Amino acid sequence: MNKLTVSSSPHILSGDSTRSIMGSVLLALSPTLLAAAILYGLRAVLLCGVCVGASVLTEHIWCLAAKKPSSVWDLSAAVTGVILSFNLPASLPLWQAVVGSVFAIAVVKQLFGGLGCNFLNPALAARVMMNISFTGSMTAYSFPADAASTATPMAELGELGAKDFLPLLVGYHGGVMGETCALTLLLGGAYLVFKGVIKPHIPLAFIGSTLLFSWLFGSPNALLSIFAGGLMLGAIFMATDYVTSPYSDLGKIVYGLGAGLLTSLIRIYSNSSEGVSFALLIMNLVVPYINDFTRRRPFGEVSAR
Amino acid sequence: MPTFISAPRVRGISVPHRKHTDDSATAAITPPGEVVIPLSMHIGRPAEALVKPGDRVFVGTLIAKATGFISANTHSSVSGTVKALREITASDGSAAACAVIESDGLFEPDPGIRPPAVTDRQSLMDAVQASGLVGLGGAGFPTHVKLAAPAEGKPPLDILVINAAECEPYITSDNRTMLEDWEDLKAGIEAVMRHCGLRRAVIGIERNKPRAIEKMRELFPEKGDVEVLPLRCSYPQGAEKVLIANATGRAVPMGGLPADAGVVVLNVTSAAFIGSYLRTGTPLVSKRVTVDGGAVLNPGNYRVPIGTPISHLLSEVGWEPERAEKLLMGGPMMGTALYTADYPLLKNNNAILALTSEELGVYRIDPCIRCGxxxxxxxxxxxxxxxxxxxxxxxxxxxxxxxxxxxxxxxxxxxxxxxxxxxxxxxxxxxxxxxxxxxx
Incomplete structure (x- = not known):
């Protein structure tokens, strides 16, 4: 007879794993990568590959140096790489993409303890760092082959009209490689909600409140503005990052509302085109406080007498 | 009317059902030649031994007596001779005093056994304490304590909740109780309601037991005092506080007991045992257990004398010991992993599972990703x-x-x-x- 294993309950666990979750996210991101390839050519795919390669390699080397088992197979570094590349213009010099990836993994993620311990979203923090460091190439938005635009729709929100809806939806306009095709981003988000990887609270609250506040602040094209810029990418794939978002449903709604408010404020009252990025970075920082104020009420709580 | 804290519906998680033994009627096993009966199989003060080596005992002979209100009696499950009183190491590592009884194979009932005379709450509580009944859902809390009238200042008890959720994977013994012991169950529920002044009862059953639901509906007509309530299959539907919330809409206050919500909760097998005890006077000396798991050759439900070594039960049922990675008393979500198959079957056991490593799965622990x-x-x-x-x-x-x-x-x-x-x-x-x- 075998030696019996003794451990405390429970004795069976669900089939989900960190890797299966990250795998689902990669799958949800893939239609947008395909869209980027069609819109911006194979350069977009190359850029994505470089970001993923640099992120995964950085993670692996870090683990070797720290003498811990390599965590590249949990796929979290690959997800960071793909999302970072989606935040870059397709024409970005590859060495800059490498610098951004190393920064995301080594500085933002691993220096603070690795997966689950970073207080900022690695891809997001890297995007902001690169925007400040490589302003020229980071804002040299690429355009689909013969799109007649000259700038990202964010810079010309005032001039958008109903005829621009379809281009905005399919991404036939300027921008960074993974933010323009709202259709595939929404598709990916729907898949993640369906698979139970994310809850819809943050994206809905974020996008809804951006719409509401943009309208309240007098944006001429509030409805179109939610398809423009990095809102879809940010709301669906970056704001829902587990580590840097609140736990409870109420907390997620508060977080989404806050991000939407900040995004609208920045978009309307500042010159920066980085509305979503800064809004999310700020919201990342207040997550612990949101958690404290929005925790679920425990079962059978007796009100203080 | 006292006001209770209202509870929102508690939703749970989806766990695999693996109720392979749903339709397996309870079978007997060849009884063991020797039983090892822990004197205390309950929460509360330990029972005190009444027998010594050499004593002759019968089925139902009191071998250890409750030592207070929150304590329970223990009876012999075989007729024969007490061989020894000794300690075994319990599954939680503590020492447990046991009576080792050699069976004469005759299963002669104790001559003193007769149905109790129950006329009111106190005589019902006395009878239930005499029977040795403890919560058979797994917790092992002495049942008569729950039937006591509420203390001064506490709300009156008005609802009986019968826990037939059986939300743990694999286990089907409660399901079989409803299908096989329904007469005793009906009598037990009615006796508790009558003597404890409970105006209504709710039998909560997860929907994966359609035949039991149907049987209970036959037994308790609609719009009567006893409601049959099918419940979503959602773990832990059978956890006491969850069941009370989902069956009555009341919340047990934090740190409180079901009585604080005006509710008495009885496991369905406990309720059926009360009915059987009132009818026959035979104390709690055997249990129906589900024996299942990948290492078991003939999974099913079996009636087993308490104190039967689990190794004897498993070899009677047929198993492949070399394939068993874990041996569980109870279900895979809350059950206890045993360190040896020589462990005795307890009053509050409802399943013995011999699980293989394939069923348990092999997992790697990763860092917390704060998914919430x-x-x-x-x-x-x-x-x-x-x-x-x-x-x-x-x-x-x-x-x-x-x-x-x-x-x-x-x-x-x-x-x-x-x-x-x-x-x-x-x-x-x-x-x-x-x-x-x-x-x-």
Whole structure:
């Protein structure tokens, strides 16, 4: 007879794993990568590959140096790489993409303890760092082959009209490689909600409140503005990052509302085109406080007498 | 009317059902030549031994007597001779006093057995205490205590909740109770309602037991005092507080008991046993258990004398010991892993599972990714991820402020954790450290 294993309950666990979750996210991101390839050519795919390669390699080397088992197979570094590349213009010099990836993994993620311990979203923090460091190439938005635009729709929100809806939806306009095709981003988000990887609270609250506040602040094209810029990418794939978002449903709604408010404020009252990025970075920082104020009420709580 | 805290519907998680033995009618096994009966198989004060080596005992002879109100009697499950009184190491590591009884194979009932005369609440409580009944759902709390009239200032008891959720995977013994012992069950429910002045009863059954639901509906007509309530299959539907909330809409206040919500909860097999005891006067000496798991050759439900060595039960049923990775008393979500198959079958056992490594799965523990699933799925509304962090920082105040003591250890948080972290086990550590510091 075998030696019996003794451990405390429970004795069976669900089939989900960190890797299966990250795998689902990669799958949800893939239609947008395909869209980027069609819109911006194979350069977009190359850029994505470089970001993923640099992120995964950085993670692996870090683990070797720290003498811990390599965590590249949990796929979290690959997800960071793909999302970072989606935040870059397709024409970005590859060495800059490498610098951004190393920064995301080594500085933002691993220096603070690795997966689950970073207080900022690695891809997001890297995007902001690169925007400040490589302003020229980071804002040299690429355009689909013969799109007649000259700038990202964010810079010309005032001039958008109903005829621009379809281009905005399919991404036939300027921008960074993974933010323009709202259709595939929404598709990916729907898949993640369906698979139970994310809850819809943050994206809905974020996008809804951006719409509401943009309208309240007098944006001429509030409805179109939610398809423009990095809102879809940010709301669906970056704001829902587990580590840097609140736990409870109420907390997620508060977080989404806050991000939407900040995004609208920045978009309307500042010159920066980085509305979503800064809004999310700020919201990342207040997550612990949101958690404290929005925790679920425990079962059978007796009100203080 | 006293007002109770109202509870929102508690939703749980999906666990596999694996109820392979749903349709397997209870079978007998060849009884063992010797039983090892722990004198105390309940929560509360230990029972006191009444027999010594060499004593002749019968089926139902009292061998250990309750030593107070929150204590329970223990009876012999065979007729024969007491060979020894000795200690075994219990599954939790403590020492448990046991009577080793050699069976004469005759199963002669104790000549003193006769149906009890029950006329009111007190005589019902006395009878139930005499019967040795403890909560058969697994907790092992002496049942008569729950039937007591509420203390001064407490709300009156008005609802009987019969726990027939049976939400643990594999286990089907409660299902078989409803299908096989329905007459005793009906009598038990009616006796408890009548003598304890409970105006209505709710039988909560998960929908994966359609035949039991149908049987109960036949037994208890619609619009009567006894409601048959099919429940969603959602773990831990059968956890006491969850069941009370979903069956009555009342919440048991934190740190309180079902009585604080005006409710008496009885496991369905406990209720059926009360009926059988009132009819026959035979104490709790045998149990119906589900024997299942990948290492078991003939999974099914079996009636087994209490104190039967599990190794005897398993070899009677047929098993492949070399394939068993874990041997569980109870279900895979809350059951106890045994260190030896020589362990005796207890009163509150409802299943013996010999699980293979394929059924248990092999997992790697990853870092916490703060997905919040543990908090999202906690039936008690707790935030295990944050309690674990507070434990790491040895921050007792924060653990208390996060209501760690409210954890019912159902295992949902560990089950849903994608990083396969031992979340429930961490909650136990947190509770332990609060207790150690004298907290509750």
């Amino acid at each position: 699933r543990c908090a999202d799925n906690c039936p008690m509304g707790l935030s295990p991820v944050e309690i674990a962090l507070a434990l790491e920082q040895k921050d007792l105040t924060r653990m208390r402020n996060l209501f760690a003591m409210n954890c019912i250890e159902c295992g949902s948080c560990s089950f849903v954790c994608p990083a396969k972290r031992p979340v429930t086990q961490t909650m136990r550590l947190a509770k332990g450290s609060i207790r150690k510091a004298g907290g509750r």
